[in-house]
Amino acid sequence: MMRSLIHNLYGLYFWVVTVILTLSALVLVAVLPSQTTRRKAASKVAGGLFRLTGSWPNVSGLTHLPKQASVAVANHCSYLDGILLMAVLPYRYQFVIKKEVTRLPLVHFMLRRLDMHFVDRFNPHKGAIDARKILNAANQGGSLAFFPEGTFRAEPGLGRFYKGAFTIASRNSMPVVPIVINGTRKMLPAKRLLPRPAILGVTITPVLNNGAPITDVRDALEQSRQQILQHLDETELSN
Numbered sequence: 001m002m003r004s005l006i007h008n009l010y011g012l013y014f015w016v017v018t019v020i021l022t023l024s025a026l027v028l029v030a031v032l033p034s035q036t037t038r039r040k041a042a043s044k045v046a047g048g049l050f051r052l053t054g055s056w057p058n059v060s061g062l063t064h065l066p067k068q069a070s071v072a073v074a075n076h077c078s079y080l081d082g083i084l085l086m087a088v089l090p091y092r093y094q095f096v097i098k099k100e101v102t103r104l105p106l107v108h109f110m111l112r113r114l115d116m117h118f119v120d121r122f123n124p125h126k127g128a129i130d131a132r133k134i135l136n137a138a139n140q141g142g143s144l145a146f147f148p149e150g151t152f153r154a155e156p157g158l159g160r161f162y163k164g165a166f167t168i169a170s171r172n173s174m175p176v177v178p179i180v181i182n183g184t185r186k187m188l189p190a191k192r193l194l195p196r197p198a199i200l201g202v203t204i205t206p207v208l209n210n211g212a213p214i215t216d217v218r219d220a221l222e223q224s225r226q227q228i229l230q231h232l233d234e235t236e237l238s239n
Contacts, residue, residue, distance in 0.1 A: 011194025014053050021045050021052075026106060029113040039091035042114055046087035055187065055197070059088055061204030065177060066211060069143045071169040072177045073224050075158055075232060076147035078184035080195075085145060085179070088202050093145045096134060096165070117144075119164075134168060144168065148221070154190040157237035158229060166221050170214040175207040178224040180231040203231045 028041040050056045065072075072093060074085060082095060095111075099118040102108040111118075117134050134144065146165035153159060169176045183200035205227045214220045229236055 007196045008194055010053075010197055014195040017052050018049060021049050022106075022110075026110055029110050035115050036091070038114055042110075043086055043089075043091045046083045049083060050087055050200070053195075055200055057084060057088065057183070057200035057202045059202045059204075061206075062088075064204045064206050065090065066175045066207060068175070069172075070175045070177055070207070071165050072143070072145040072179050073148050073161075073165050073228075074145070074179035074181055075228050075234075076149045076152040077156075077181060077234075078152060078188045078190075080184040080188050081147065081152070081181050084181060084184060084200065084202065089145060090143075093143045095145045096147075098151060134164075144174075148224070152185075152190065153237075155237065156185060156234045158225065158232060158234060159237050161221050161225055163217050163221055166214065166217045166224070169220065170217050173213040175211040176214065176220055176224060177207050178205045178227040179203070180205065180228050182231075182233045185234070205231065 025042055025045040028045070029038045032038045032041060047056070072085075072089065074081065082097065085093075086095070094115055094117060096117045096119055097111065099120045101111065102118055119134070144165070148161040148163075148165050149159040150162055166176065168174070180203040181201070182203070183198045186196070187198035187200065188195040208214065208220055208223050208227075225236070
C-alpha cells in the first residue's frame with residue numbers, strides 16, 4: 001500500500017514537471033529565432049525533465065557518435081523515448097516521428113518549429129512524399145534519428161525493423177549508429193498512465209562497418225538489431 005502510494009505521488013509529480021516544462025518549451029520554440037537555438041533549448045528542457053524527476057539516464061558510448069551527418073537508430077519502448085534521446089543526443093539530430101502525433105496541435109507546432117520529420121505509416125502516397133522530404137534533409141547534411149520499429153507495443157521485446165532508415169543511410173553514404181534504450185518501458189509502459197521510478201540507460205554502440213558506406217540495406221538492418229539486442233534488457237519478439 002505505501003509503495004503504491006509513493007509510486008502514484010511520483011507519477012503525479014512527474015506529470016506536473018512535464019506540463020510545466022512543456023509549456024516552457026512551447027514558449028521558447030515559438031520565440032527563439034533560429035533552428036539551432038530552438039533545438040538547443042529543447043534539448044535542455046528535455047534534460048531538465050529527467051534531472052528534476054531524479055531519472056537522468058546512465059549514458060555510455062557518446063564518443064561513438066560520428067562528427068559528420070549520421071543516422072541513429074534506437075529501440076522503442078515508451079512515449080518517453082523521444083524525449084530521452086532529445087536530452088542525450090547532440091541537438092543536430094532531427095527526429096523522424098510517426099504522423100499520428102500531428103493530431104496533437106501543440107505538440108505538432110513544437111515539433112515543426114524544431115524541424116522534425118513526420119512519416120505517414122498508413123497512406124503509401126503520403127508516406128512516399130514524407131520519405132522524399134527526409135531524403136532531402138539527409139542530402140543537405142542533416143543527422144537523423146529513427147525508431148525503426150515504427151511504434152512500440154505493450155509487450156516487452158524488440159520488434160521487427162522497417163528498412164527506411166537504412167535505405168536513407170545507404171543512399172546518402174551516412175554512417176549508422178545503433179542506440180539502446182533501457183528502463184523507459186518500466187517507467188511508463190503503453191497501458192499505464194502514471195510513470196514510476198526506474199533506472200534508465202542509453203547505450204550508444206559503435207557505428208556499423210566502422211563507418212564504411214552501407215551497400216546491403218538488409219544486412220545493415222540485421223546488424224543494428226543484433227547490436228541493440230546485445231545491450232537490451234529485453235528479448236527479441238517473434239513478430
